[in-house]
Amino acid sequence: MKTLLKHAHVLTMDDQWTTFENGYVLTEDGRILEVGSGTMPEADRVVDCRGGILLPGFVNLHCHASMVPFRTMGDDCPDRLRRFLFPLENEALTPELVYLGAMYGIGEMLLSGTTTFVDMYYFEDEVARACLETGMRGFLGETVISQKTPDSESDEEGLKLTEAFLRKYAGSERIHPIVAPHGTTTVSEAALRACEALSEKYGALLTLHASEMDYEIAHFLEMGTTPMAYLERLGLLSDRFLAAHCIHLMEEDMTMMAMRRVRIAHCIGSNTKAGKGIAPIRDAVALGIPFGFGTDGPSSGNTLSIFDQMRLFAVTQKTYYHDRSLFPAREIVRAATRGGAECLHMEHTLGQIAPGFAADLQVVSTDAAQMFPLYNPYSALVYSANASDVDCVMADGKLVVEHHELTQWRLPALREELRQAMSGFYQAAEKYREII
Secondary structure, eight states: OEEEEEEEEEEOOOTTOOEEEEEEEEEETTEEEEEEESSOOOOSEEEEOTTOEEEEOEEEEEEOGGGGGGTTSSTTOTTHIIIIIHHHHHHHOOHHHHHHHHHHHHHHHHHTTEEEEEEEESSHHHHHHHHHHHTOEEEEEEEEOSSOBTTBSSHHHHHHHHHHHHHHTTTOSSEEEOBEEOBTTTSOHHHHHHHHHHHHHHTOOEEEEESOOHHHHHHHHHTTOOHHHHHHHHTOOSTTEEEEEOOSOOHHHHHHHHHHTOEEEEOHHHHHHTTOOOOOHHHHHHTTOOEEEOOOOTTTTSOOOHHHHHHHHHHHHHHHHTOTTSSOHHHHHHIIIIIHHHHTTOTTTSSSOSTTSBOOEEEEOOOSGGGOSOSOHHHIIIIIOOGGGEEEEEETTEEEEETTEESSOOHHHHHHHHHHHTHHHHHHHGGGTTTO
């Protein structure tokens, strides 16, 4: 079935920054057939965008979508990962909670214009199930960590789960299985090497938390090295490696990363909320390191909206480097769309509005008070727009959000189902009441 989205301010995100002020996009079978302005082609279904901004769907490069039950727990608590997140996960996390949390998180992302995300968590098969049911495109990985987890007793077992997941979803169009060791200080050398071997064997993306924590940096400085230099010694740095956070990068780290064509998932919301610091993205970009945005999980950044990341990125980078001209708005929108696709090696499939590309699209309404006037649509997206301004979202050619509502299910009903499923979780959390 052909679907025509018309009367839109189309931002193609192509090399020439082509835009169409009263444009249209024609899609069929999950692909874009035509984009332009003027005489519009015929279609089986027509969506009037009413002057909204039509652009590619956002790419969220780092997330733990199923952590919705942990949202607003211990937001101001130091070292909460070790004090209660890890313990509470082991005590109370179930496959049902992971599935329902993923459904809720995916709904939140779709409502805010995200159509592709990178996820690492436990019971990741349940996250894949949620993606297949909702139309979301997921790069998903079982967390490998050298300790007991909700779904494994050891990193050896986590590696077995990872390989089984890689095999199960090999060749899937919407589920892209990846390798996801947790971090530089939480995974043994042997397990990290094994993760790299799996990544190479299956040609899969490898992602982990790197150069994020103060205690992580201190740990490696005591050994006379850095987290990135350590990963380089283990052979992990390659163009398959997506490094999440990268707050505390040294110049020599970035030189290595550029040489090995490593990519960065920049999570400015969770990084600044935790007081961890601001990643030197200007310097990384100057060396040719690709980057895009990640929200982190609903517990770490509280919101799964890329709009929030774009705005925070703009103000923090400009302030950090004392340069208002740094990262013009259109470059920030590019990082949220095409830049994310490039970090996933999907630059020929996602992130642009052009014939042959995936019909992963969003329409941002310009009806809200803060969206007028519209001199610069890129600036409006970065500095004015909110997740609630997303009017329509198309994922894999299907309208999954229409008039600000999910088309396949209702979030309030899912919220109630998740609330009921969290009864045991609430009980387990009571013992941490004083710190959360």
